[in-house]
Amino acid sequence: MELVVATRNKDKLREIKVLLKGLAVEVFSLDSFKGAPEVIEDGKTLEENAVKKAIQVSEFLKKFAVADDSGLEVDFLNGDPGVYSARFSGKGATYKSNNKKLLRLLKDVPLAKRKACFKCVIAIADKGRIVGVAEGKCRGKIGFESKGKSGFGYDPVFIPDSYNKTFAEMGTSRKNKISHRSKALLKAKKIISKYPSLYQ
Numbered sequence: 485m486e487l488v489v490a491t492r493n494k495d496k497l498r499e500i501k502v503l504l505k506g507l508a509v510e511v512f513s514l515d516s517f518k519g520a521p522e523v524i525e526d527g528k529t530l531e532e533n534a535v536k537k538a539i540q541v542s543e544f545l546k547k548f549a550v551a552d553d554s555g556l557e558v559d560f561l562n563g564d565p566g567v568y569s570a571r572f573s574g575k576g577a578t579y580k581s582n583n584k585k586l587l588r589l590l591k592d593v594p595l596a597k598r599k600a601c602f603k604c605v606i607a608i609a610d611k612g613r614i615v616g617v618a619e620g621k622c623r624g625k626i627g628f629e630s631k632g633k634s635g636f637g638y639d640p641v642f643i644p645d646s647y648n649k650t651f652a653e654m655g656t657s658r659k660n661k662i663s664h665r666s667k668a669l670l671k672a673k674k675i676i677s678k679y680p681s682l683y684q
């Protein structure tokens with residue numbers, strides 16, 4: 485009944501832990517295990533990266549693991565940054581430098597052309613074997629400036645459809661009701677709760 489979240493991203497981990505509530509598992513992060521592999525995210529899709537992380541970590545630890553790979557696809561940029569969301573502004577990229585680059589590339593682009601979609605893929609693996617994959621999407625648009633202090637990554641520039649606030653302005657509990665990650669984890673929880681060996 486132990487589940488390892490295969491990430492070293494503390495922001496993602498915080499959200500995933502909250503979203504996994506209700507599942508009869510004890511959640512650990514990679515930080516609890518010395519020597520866990522540093523998985524190279526060289527896949528061409530979010531799914532490839534999520535599956536690779538889940539397999540490598542669950543195989544190494546001989547445990548049940550979930551991995552998240554996520555990104556932001558911007559229509560005006562033909563789907564970029566997508567799988568490269570974390571490294572969008574190059575070597576040493578930070579959340580701030582990524583948002584700055586995104587706002588610069590969309591400078592003078594009208595609201596109607598600022599459509600974007602957050603995607604999250606959750607891969608679930610048991611001792612090196614894939615058990616299931618779940619995807620979640622959240623559509624919205626990119627604002628004209630960074631707004632709000634909560635969340636992480638592109639949250640200050642992403643305004644979900646039907647809202648006039650960024651993810652970072654609305655706060656994590658509201659974000660967690662509508663986000664790409666919450667939708668993917670809802671599906672993942674159904675897969676996990678039906679997976680027998682977790683409860684042996």
Ligand code: IMP
Nearest residue numbers: 552553554555556569570636637638639
């Ligand atoms: P990766 O999944 O580790 O490759 O990184 C995904 C990157 O996408 C993060 O570093 C963030 O910049 C961005 N990202 C993923 N999910 C979110 C989110 O929920 N809010 C804001 N940014 C996100």
